[in-house]
Amino acid sequence: MAALFTQYLRTAGHRVLAVDADVNVHLAPLLGVTADAGTALSHPDNTRRVRTHLLGTNPLVDGVDHFVATTPPGPGSHLVTLDPADPVLAGHATALDPLTHVMHVGTYEPKDIGAGCYHGHLAILENLLSHLDPDSDGWVVCDMVAGTDAFANSLHAQFDVIVVVAEPTPESVSVARRYLSLATAAGVADAVAVVGNKVADDVDLEYLTEELGIAPIGVLGMQTGLRRARQAGVPPHPGDLDDASALSAIAAHAEIRSLPPAQRESLMRTLHLRLANKGWVRAAHGDVTSQLGAVR
Template identity: 80%
Template sequence: MQMKIAFTGKGGSGKSTLAALFVQHLRAAGHRVLAVDADVNVHLAPLLGVTARAEDALSHPDNARKVRTHLLGTNPLIDGPDHFVATTPPGPGSRLVTLEAGDPVLAGHATALDERVHVMHVGTYEPGDIGTGCYHGHLAILENLLSHLDPADDGWVVCDMVAGTDAFANSLHAQFDVIVVVAEPTPESVSVARRYRELADAAGVLDAVAIVGNKVADRFDLEYLERELGVEPIAVLGAQTGLRRARQAGTPPRPEDLDDASALTRIADHAAVRSLSAVDRQDLMRTLHLRMAGKGWVRAAHGDVSTQLV
């Protein structure tokens, strides 16, 4: 069974570090993992010891076209790789991506930490994007990849997302089994988490959202998070002095740096209970694709993409 989990929250909340710790937790347990750095600041890849080069980015035009060409396969419903939009679904003849080491997408566009764990990065703004770039455009190839993952495959997909609520711009909010919102006990961090929950509720995916409290010093901090968010965090981490010392030394974070690594187990256990069935997710993705198909700029650039639906 494949599990897709995202980490998000206010910038500086610790979401990238927690995502890296969770990847290492899964790795130590022997799981197959695809870690995807989808933050414009590109923090997850370095936290896992991977150098994120611009030419290797999933959103690099050459790489995005290669990936879409592979995903397209012989699907007659899509008029070539240039006609993928963010919500384009797999269809007859499409190729699905697995987490096997030999999968063409992983082999061509991911860095292997070992034969079971691979790391990709979406990319960031480059000098040529100044004044013309939009990071939502970069994320579209990630949405294509996520929608073309083989649901029967075994393993975990862990994404470090853009801070804030950008996941609601297209379909990312509907792509994950669990979305972990990392929240500090501060008004600014809580406001982002609260807004995320509000948008998730409106989008029909509130049950997929889980709060993890970070930098929680005492019971007053925990009570503050519960009171302000109206929900109990599924896991809580404290100040984590050992982790801070490791980061100050330039060492990638490891679960053993935590004062108590059981929070990582609680996140994994929570993810084991899916909140959205495969049928419900497919229906939601169809709705989002039809909404995308109705946009004027999509019709002008790609024609009627509603015909991409089976």
């Protein structure tokens, strides 16, 4: 879905940054980009370079080693734009064309066995998203880990729309229902939209609507053409779909669902303070509550 939506936006002439943030690393290859450990955003050298750029001259952060997942931009910070010349895009993204770039966070490496979790890899994505220039024109599309992991960090508070892809089965519905419940508790329920996948008929659609309590904003059927393209190893394209209206529905939904800046800032402040008060954060980084600066 993320690859199809990226291609949809690309075909329409929009500026797009596609970020593969799934531990399985499927989005980048689906867009024709080779994703290796050395180019991953979570590679320590790349993470340090990106954070050094974002830090700029921000006096509220005591050096790049004190960046945490929720560190916000401050005076002197460098914001990321979707311009190809932006240092973060130029140094860490693959250009599909002048308007479309692809990044990947990375995956779980053998060295991480018994010593870490994938949530730690996502911290650099949190930094990148929180430092996006709000005046930069374009779209950021992230393929996320399936399920509720986004609530283990600040990612749920950083998107205008979170598309939950649900199939008309009890197992898939249970995951989507749990996501909706957590989104309500986190204050971002309005950001969540459901797209039905493998919806064969009106009975499937009715099942999703009744079980989730909201109607999907769009649906995909069984998509024989898409399956044949993937079986042949061809990157997915909206033209492979029997009906691509779900993609335009996502775009239309996102156009009217931008999270108000004040609400996003309030959510991010709350999450930063929650993280700052963790014992392991204080032990590793000291008191990072001062990174917030003054309330605007």
